[in-house]
Amino acid sequence: MNKKSPYEVKCTDLASDAVWHHSTITNEMRADRLNQCPKCIWLTGLSGSGKSTIANALDAVLFENNAATFLLDGDNIRHGLNKDLGMSEKDRAENIRRIGEVARLMVDAGLIVICAFISPYQRDRQIVRSMFKHGQFVEVFLDTPLNVCESRDPKGLYKKARQGVIKNFTGISDPYEAPETAEVVINTSSSNIEDSVKAILKALN
Numbered sequence: 001m002n003k004k005s006p007y008e009v010k011c012t013d014l015a016s017d018a019v020w021h022h023s024t025i026t027n028e029m030r031a032d033r034l035n036q037c038p039k040c041i042w043l044t045g046l047s048g049s050g051k052s053t054i055a056n057a058l059d060a061v062l063f064e065n066n067a068a069t070f071l072l073d074g075d076n077i078r079h080g081l082n083k084d085l086g087m088s089e090k091d092r093a094e095n096i097r098r099i100g101e102v103a104r105l106m107v108d109a110g111l112i113v114i115c116a117f118i119s120p121y122q123r124d125r126q127i128v129r130s131m132f133k134h135g136q137f138v139e140v141f142l143d144t145p146l147n148v149c150e151s152r153d154p155k156g157l158y159k160k161a162r163q164g165v166i167k168n169f170t171g172i173s174d175p176y177e178a179p180e181t182a183e184v185v186i187n188t189s190s191s192n193i194e195d196s197v198k199a200i201l202k203a204l205n
């Protein structure tokens with residue numbers, strides 16, 4: 001059965017001889033069983049902008065409201081699935097591509113997936129967006145100023161980046177391309193965690 005894959009991003013290399021198998025249980029049936037609209041909520045922003053904090057708070061609120069969720073967070077994924085990748089532009093692109101594919105599988109399974117990654121390049125975020133149906137991908141830009149992120153420095157990374165101990169550090173010695181069409185924009189220096197979560201929930205509804 002050589003039916004076409006529903007993926008918008010086409011396979012162009014080794015996988016091109018692979019055949020797409022359609023399952024009897026559709027994605028819609030899986031979402032119906034969970035009684036929810038599957039989504040990929042993608043948080044992007046500088047280190048220290050509040051991605052992990054807000055992703056975690058949002059996950060907790062959704063979970064309390066009986067949603068079936070999953071959280072994918074930068075540091076955690078780099079300990080496992082993507083432990084072979086570094087911080088070069090090429091490796092960051094592959095990091096985001098793989099995470100996008102994982103998030104897509106989870107959305108197909110009916111989940112609300114919250115992703116928290118710096119994802120500094122517009123092109124990489126656009127590739128992930130194109131993996132989803134219209135309305136399934138919700139981009140949240142944590143537009144927290146660099147000086148605020150640096151003053152928080154929760155892991156001491158900015159200090160090391162300024163000392164030159166960490167190279168290619170986003171915002172210091174590596175670029176961050178701000179989203180131009182994010183569904184939600186939050187500056188966490190003026191919005192507390194609760195209000196930030198509310199703003200994201202409003203966009204979902």
Ligand SMILES: Nc1ncnc2c1ncn2[C@@H]1O[C@H](COP(=O)(O)OS(=O)(=O)O)[C@@H](OP(=O)(O)O)[C@H]1O
Pocket residue numbers: 046047048051052074075078087091092093095096116117118119120155157166167168169170174
């Ligand atoms: N050079 C450099 N630049 C930025 N961040 C660095 C770097 N080296 C290590 N770290 C740590 O890696 C976390 C970012 O991983 P991500 O997977 O989100 O990065 S990316 O999306 O591929 O750009 C990031 O996590 P957050 O601080 O939560 O953003 C850092 O803990």
Ligand SMILES: Nc1ncnc2c1ncn2[C@@H]1O[C@H](COP(=O)(O)OP(=O)(O)O)[C@@H](O)[C@H]1O
Pocket residue numbers: 045046047048049050051052053054116152154188189191192193196
């Ligand atoms: N309004 C806010 N929203 C999110 N985080 C905040 C806020 N105010 C202060 N913080 C603090 O800023 C830091 C953000 O760190 P983190 O969530 O790990 O960011 P990131 O995942 O983007 O690197 C945490 O220590 C958090 O407690």
